Structures are given as structure tokens and as C-alpha cells.
Amino acid sequence: MAPFKRVLVANRGEVALRVIRACHEEGLEAVAVYSDADRLSPHVRAAHVAVPIGAAPAAESYLDIAKLIEAARTTECQAIHPGYGFLSERAPFAEAVTQAGLTFVGPPATAIQAMGDKTEARRRMQAAGVPVVPGTTRPVPDHVQAGAEAARLGYPVLLKAVAGGGGKGMRLVRDEAELESAFQGAESEAMKAFGAGELYLEKYLDRPRHIEIQILADTYGRVVALGERECSIQRRHQKLIEEAPSVAVTPALRRRLSEAATAAAGSVGYLGAGTIEFLLAPTGEFYFLEMNTRLQVEHPVTELVFGVDIVREQLRVAQGQPLRVHSGALQPRGHAIECRITAEDPFNDFLPATGMIRYLQAPSGPGVRWDGGVEAGNEVTLFYDPLLAKLIVWGDTRAAALQRMRRALRELVIVGIPSSQAFHLRVLADPDFQRGDVDVTYLERVGERLLAAELAPELIQPLAIAAALLAEEQRASAAAAAPPTAPPPARPSVWTLAARRESVGG
Amino acid sequence: MKYVVTIGSQHVEVEVVGSRVLVGGKALEASLAAVPGTPLRHLLVGGESWTLAADPAEGPGRWALGVVGERVEVEALDERAREIQALAGKRPAPAGGRTVKAPMPGLVVRIEVAAGQPVAAGTGLVVVEAMKMENELRAPQPGVVATVHVEVGQAVEKGAPLVTLASPEASG
Structure with missing residues (x-):
């Protein structure tokens, strides 16, 4: 836990840039790593030093532990920050970093290990007095055993991967008839995603909210909870919109959630930033879901309502410094919302989109934060996560924050590839969402209706006029490129070709 | 020149005459200016101000237009182009293979x-x-x-x- 001067950021894109910025604000130097696909990414240019680490596929670059440690050594780093995704929750990586004599900016490998095994985490939470979703605290060996456990719990139940997360290796089972095939499906999916096919069972809760508590822990034995985030707007277990605080959490409930979260973190000897996820039932009961032993994508909403820079605190804790968060009861101030801007086409079943970002204009102005990882000219590939940027706004009330987010989303311009932008606008215009009447099934229930909604009628006329004027422009430039009396140009322009194609009826 | 603009299921006739457009039986002053160094266009129509991102799409007269955060596919065809389409019979899109x-x-x-x-x-x-x-x-x-x-x-x-x-x- 000695002070360090130079940090290798073992990640790319949005989170790499976020961490590099925090390093610079802490007076530290940052070293970027990049794959062949990321030579010109903003995170590479933002760093003091940048090291190529291999081919575009993550397995050959951002997931290659030996290459990352070698890069840290040759650039004389004293610490490695893993960001999120990639190797951030792999205990062997944290261990390898420590064994190389470097500081891992994150919790001890033992804490990652304990929370990574979902059944062990459930046992530990029970022991620490934290409520867990009713279910098994041991893996179930086969579908027959699962059937007996499911009968005890009562259907519907969820089959989940012991090594899991992110909805992979997870199946909802509504009755006994579905169990056998669901078991096989979940097992093979878990095997593929995590290299371990073990499953456990949980009771399926009806329409819960996803509520999570941000914690920070330092080497002086302090564990603080920075309130909750509401992350119920999910599509296939991927969060899309997050906010803080939650309309469903009263100060008394926040206190109880925070106590459970700090107990959970304390029970594994946690250090740095972490998140404890809960399901909150409509009745007000809450259950431990899992702990993410890393920085979380949606951390900025907490930062905005608590006035804390979570990444800078991570860097301080890793150097053995005390948390800068003041002691005493912490209360959120105002309201913050985050929309994940992804390269996915909401009108085409959220298919990932690829291509070059020809133009990008990020929103700005009061209360708006843009945590991005791409710029105009960057190519969006299928090698990595489709997250382009996070748009985060703050307002003194939830209503003000919603209004500000709509304003900011309208300012955002991305040309070249489809994005989730229009989807967010549809959700923000939905009366249920505006009331905060949401749960984890929200998108499943209303997503299609929102996306099928007709275009606002007041947009039809300006769009039609613009299209006609664009066509007129095209016609004029085609005429200029190929005047009927002039000899054909040496190299025909695309407009000429288009005109020729048109004239032959193709 | 008269164009038929298709936006989703809607068809809008727009006639461009000099600096004016005729739409829905009304004549409006309209100008579309390119914002230099960007794919953006600024439309002033009857005094209303709109900024649009114009991304050419596959096919003549087709664009993906971005406006107030929405992304909309549009197609503008003049009469000749429409006739060609009609003569070609089954267009590849909705009817044929x-x-x-x-x-x-x-x-x-x-x-x-x-x-x-x-x-x-x-x-x-x-x-x-x-x-x-x-x-x-x-x-x-x-x-x-x-x-x-x-x-x-x-x-x-x-x-x-x-x-x-x-x-x-x-x-x-």
C-alpha cells in the first residue's frame, strides 16, 4: 500500500479514459494499452505512455494477463487499474498483479474469489445476516435434484450459473415441465460463458426493482455506503438507464440497505469501490443478489448526488490513504440519471451496429456530463462491448433531471451508425417511467410498444421538406457533373453512376 | 421539381420551386444550408429552425435523417424516378424476393x-x-x-x- 506515481490502465474505450482522467487529477501518470483496433482511440491519446498489446480480439490483447503485466513492467508502472469488464473480476489477474510486485487498484483477490462464486457469496451473506433470495446455497447436481428443490421453493424459479453474471447461464422456469430442458440450456450456456456449468436455484420474485448500494472501503477499517442506484431499466439483464436516488427508497430503507451492504463488504475484507446488488420486492423486503467487486459502469450517478469522485477514491485507497468522504450520515443531494449510449439499433431488435462514426456532437451545458470513449473518425467494431458513451445529467429534483436528460438527448448527434439514443427518448417520454413506476420487467412489458410508437407528427413536414431539398441538391450536382453536351468525364462521379443506373432502370 | 417523400407509412408531396416549397397546398420559404465541416444541414422553413444530420442510405433518394435525437429513414423520388420504379414492376423491397x-x-x-x-x-x-x-x-x-x-x-x-x-x- 505504498504511494505510486504511474498507473497502467488495463482497459479501453470509455472506462479507460475515465480512469486516465482520474489519474491526472490525482497527479499520477497514466499508461494506456491498446489493441490493433484501437491505435487511434481517445484513451490512447489521453495517456502519457501507450503500449501496443496485440491483435484486435480481446483474448489476444485486453484479456492477456502476461502481456499486461509485461507492459506495466517495461513502462515502470507501480499499479494497474482494471476498469470494468475484461479482467476486472478475475481473481487470478489480481493475484498475478500483486505477485509481480505491483498494486492492484481494487479489492484483494480473496474478496473477488469469494464474491465470484455465487453460492459461496450467498452462504457468506447469510452468515453475515444479510437477507438472500430464497434458494439453494449449494450447486444442484442435476435436474432431478433441481426438481426437488424447486418443489420446495415453489414455482416460478430461476436457474443461475454459480460462476455467472450478466444473465448468461440463467433460465426462468415457470413449471416442472420446463425444468429439464431449461437445466440443460443453462448448463451449456454457463459452460460456454464461464467454463463452469454448475447451477443453483433461486425463487423467482415477482416484479422486483434492481437496487444497488455503492460502497467504498479503506485500509483504516472504514466502510462507507454511498446510497443506492435504481437500475431496473434492463434489457436481457443489461442495464440501459440508471438513476440515483431511487423513488422507491425512503431514508429508513436506505439506512437498512446501507447496513446490509457494509456488512456484506466487511465480511469479505473488502477494499476500494464495490457494489452490492439487491432485489427490492414491492412489499419493501430486499434480498442480496450479488456483489460486483469492481468499479461499476453506472458509478457517475452516485458521484453526482454525493459529490464524490469514486475513481479518485479508488486510487487513494490503493495507495494506503484514507477515504476523503466525510464521516456522518450521507444523504444524496438532487437527482442524477444515466443513459447508456450504445451502438445498437433499437428499431432492429438491438442488433449491434458497426461502422465509422462520421460525426459526433456530444451534449453540453448545465448539469450535463458526457463520459465517452469514441470520437468522430473512430471505427466501431464487433470485437468489443457496444458501449459508446454514457450521458449523465444532474437536476435538483427528479423531474428537473428528466427534463434535462431529454434536452441533452436531443442535442446529441451521432452520424454513421445507429445508436440507442432514440430508445432513451421514448422511455423518458413514457408516463410510467416518469412516475418512477418501474421494475426489472418494465422493458419486457412496454419496450415494444414504446419503439413502435409513431414519429411525432410535427416532425413529418420538416423531414419531408429536407428530403426534397436534398434530392434537389443531388439532381443539381448530377447535372453539373455530367452536362448533356460535355464529353464524359475521365472518372465518372458517383452521382453520374447513380444517374446512369437510374436511366437503365436498375 | 415535384417529389414524393416517403417517411415510414406516410407519403408527402413536396414541390421545390426556386427558394420556395409547396407542401400541403401551402407555399413556404425554405433553405437548406450545409454546416461546413459536418454532415449537418440547417433547414429554415417558414421561419422555423431545424438542424438535421444527413446520412446517405442505400438507393437513390434515400437518407437516414437525424433530428431532435430521432433517426428516420426517408426516400425522396421525383416523378421520373417513380415511373422507373413503377416500370421495373416488382421492386426488390416489399413485394418481390x-x-x-x-x-x-x-x-x-x-x-x-x-x-x-x-x-x-x-x-x-x-x-x-x-x-x-x-x-x-x-x-x-x-x-x-x-x-x-x-x-x-x-x-x-x-x-x-x-x-x-x-x-x-x-x-x-
Whole structure:
């Protein structure tokens, strides 16, 4: 836990840039790593030093532990920050970093290990007095055993991967008839995603909210909870919109959630930033879901309502410094919302989109934060996560924050590839969402209706006029490129070709 | 020049005469200026101010227009172009055969139809895995599967033909 001067950021894109910025604000130097696909990414240019680490596929670059440690050594780093995704929750990586004599900016490998095994985490939470979703605290060996456990719990139940997360290796089972095939499906999916096919069972809760508590822990034995985030707007277990605080959490409930979260973190000897996820039932009961032993994508909403820079605190804790968060009861101030801007086409079943970002204009102005990882000219590939940027706004009330987010989303311009932008606008215009009447099934229930909604009628006329004027422009430039009396140009322009194609009826 | 602009299911006639446009029986002053160094256009129409992002789409007269955060596909055709389309008869898009292409590079993990099989709009055709996610490509229209171009395990590039559909009434 000695002070360090130079940090290798073992990640790319949005989170790499976020961490590099925090390093610079802490007076530290940052070293970027990049794959062949990321030579010109903003995170590479933002760093003091940048090291190529291999081919575009993550397995050959951002997931290659030996290459990352070698890069840290040759650039004389004293610490490695893993960001999120990639190797951030792999205990062997944290261990390898420590064994190389470097500081891992994150919790001890033992804490990652304990929370990574979902059944062990459930046992530990029970022991620490934290409520867990009713279910098994041991893996179930086969579908027959699962059937007996499911009968005890009562259907519907969820089959989940012991090594899991992110909805992979997870199946909802509504009755006994579905169990056998669901078991096989979940097992093979878990095997593929995590290299371990073990499953456990949980009771399926009806329409819960996803509520999570941000914690920070330092080497002086302090564990603080920075309130909750509401992350119920999910599509296939991927969060899309997050906010803080939650309309469903009263100060008394926040206190109880925070106590459970700090107990959970304390029970594994946690250090740095972490998140404890809960399901909150409509009745007000809450259950431990899992702990993410890393920085979380949606951390900025907490930062905005608590006035804390979570990444800078991570860097301080890793150097053995005390948390800068003041002691005493912490209360959120105002309201913050985050929309994940992804390269996915909401009108085409959220298919990932690829291509070059020809133009990008990020929103700005009061209360708006843009945590991005791409710029105009960057190519969006299928090698990595489709997250382009996070748009985060703050307002003194939830209503003000919603209004500000709509304003900011309208300012955002991305040309070249489809994005989730229009989807967010549809959700923000939905009366249920505006009331905060949401749960984890929200998108499943209303997503299609929102996306099928007709275009606002007041947009039809300006769009039609613009299209006609664009066509007129095209016609004029085609005429200029190929005047009927002039000899054909040496190299025909695309407009000429288009005109020729048109004239032959193709 | 008179254009018919198609936006979703709506058709709007717009006639461009000098610096004015005639639309819905009204004449309006309109100008479309390119914002230098960007793909943005600024439209002033009857005093209203709109900024649009214009991204050319495949096919003559087609654009993806971005406005107030929405992204809208539009098509503007003059009478001649419309006549050509009418003469060409069955356009490739809604009526005739159509080839579903890979929207991204990936790996074919499942094929859910066989040649000769009739399909409804929305029927799953092929599942392509990319970025560790499985993406099901569905029939954009009802039809009969004419050709399956790929096999399971095959790596495909963006734009690679996957399945060709014939219109249900066509003989082949």
C-alpha cells in the first residue's frame, strides 16, 4: 500500500479514459494499452505512455494477463487499474498483479474469489445476516435434484450459473415441465460463458426493482455506503438507464440497505469501490443478489448526488490513504440519471451496429456530463462491448433531471451508425417511467410498444421538406457533373453512376 | 421539381420551386444550408429552425435523417424516378424476393429454416453470434425460403447473403 506515481490502465474505450482522467487529477501518470483496433482511440491519446498489446480480439490483447503485466513492467508502472469488464473480476489477474510486485487498484483477490462464486457469496451473506433470495446455497447436481428443490421453493424459479453474471447461464422456469430442458440450456450456456456449468436455484420474485448500494472501503477499517442506484431499466439483464436516488427508497430503507451492504463488504475484507446488488420486492423486503467487486459502469450517478469522485477514491485507497468522504450520515443531494449510449439499433431488435462514426456532437451545458470513449473518425467494431458513451445529467429534483436528460438527448448527434439514443427518448417520454413506476420487467412489458410508437407528427413536414431539398441538391450536382453536351468525364462521379443506373432502370 | 417523400407509412408531396416549397397546398420559404465541416444541414422553413444530420442510405433518394435525437429513414423520388420504379414492376423491397444479409461479421450458430419453407414476417431465419451475443435474423416480410446461403459454423462478413426469400406468390 505504498504511494505510486504511474498507473497502467488495463482497459479501453470509455472506462479507460475515465480512469486516465482520474489519474491526472490525482497527479499520477497514466499508461494506456491498446489493441490493433484501437491505435487511434481517445484513451490512447489521453495517456502519457501507450503500449501496443496485440491483435484486435480481446483474448489476444485486453484479456492477456502476461502481456499486461509485461507492459506495466517495461513502462515502470507501480499499479494497474482494471476498469470494468475484461479482467476486472478475475481473481487470478489480481493475484498475478500483486505477485509481480505491483498494486492492484481494487479489492484483494480473496474478496473477488469469494464474491465470484455465487453460492459461496450467498452462504457468506447469510452468515453475515444479510437477507438472500430464497434458494439453494449449494450447486444442484442435476435436474432431478433441481426438481426437488424447486418443489420446495415453489414455482416460478430461476436457474443461475454459480460462476455467472450478466444473465448468461440463467433460465426462468415457470413449471416442472420446463425444468429439464431449461437445466440443460443453462448448463451449456454457463459452460460456454464461464467454463463452469454448475447451477443453483433461486425463487423467482415477482416484479422486483434492481437496487444497488455503492460502497467504498479503506485500509483504516472504514466502510462507507454511498446510497443506492435504481437500475431496473434492463434489457436481457443489461442495464440501459440508471438513476440515483431511487423513488422507491425512503431514508429508513436506505439506512437498512446501507447496513446490509457494509456488512456484506466487511465480511469479505473488502477494499476500494464495490457494489452490492439487491432485489427490492414491492412489499419493501430486499434480498442480496450479488456483489460486483469492481468499479461499476453506472458509478457517475452516485458521484453526482454525493459529490464524490469514486475513481479518485479508488486510487487513494490503493495507495494506503484514507477515504476523503466525510464521516456522518450521507444523504444524496438532487437527482442524477444515466443513459447508456450504445451502438445498437433499437428499431432492429438491438442488433449491434458497426461502422465509422462520421460525426459526433456530444451534449453540453448545465448539469450535463458526457463520459465517452469514441470520437468522430473512430471505427466501431464487433470485437468489443457496444458501449459508446454514457450521458449523465444532474437536476435538483427528479423531474428537473428528466427534463434535462431529454434536452441533452436531443442535442446529441451521432452520424454513421445507429445508436440507442432514440430508445432513451421514448422511455423518458413514457408516463410510467416518469412516475418512477418501474421494475426489472418494465422493458419486457412496454419496450415494444414504446419503439413502435409513431414519429411525432410535427416532425413529418420538416423531414419531408429536407428530403426534397436534398434530392434537389443531388439532381443539381448530377447535372453539373455530367452536362448533356460535355464529353464524359475521365472518372465518372458517383452521382453520374447513380444517374446512369437510374436511366437503365436498375 | 415535384417529389414524393416517403417517411415510414406516410407519403408527402413536396414541390421545390426556386427558394420556395409547396407542401400541403401551402407555399413556404425554405433553405437548406450545409454546416461546413459536418454532415449537418440547417433547414429554415417558414421561419422555423431545424438542424438535421444527413446520412446517405442505400438507393437513390434515400437518407437516414437525424433530428431532435430521432433517426428516420426517408426516400425522396421525383416523378421520373417513380415511373422507373413503377416500370421495373416488382421492386426488390416489399413485394418481390429479398435476401437477408449479415448485418455484422460473425459466426453462424443456427439455421432455423430450410429451402422451400414458407415463412411469416418475423420468423427466425438464422442465428449469428457476434460479440458473444446471439442475434436472430428474422424474415422482414412473408415469403418462401428460396436459398439458404450459409451453413452452421461458417464465419460470415458484414453484408454476406444469408437467406433469400421469394415472394409467396412467385413461382421461383
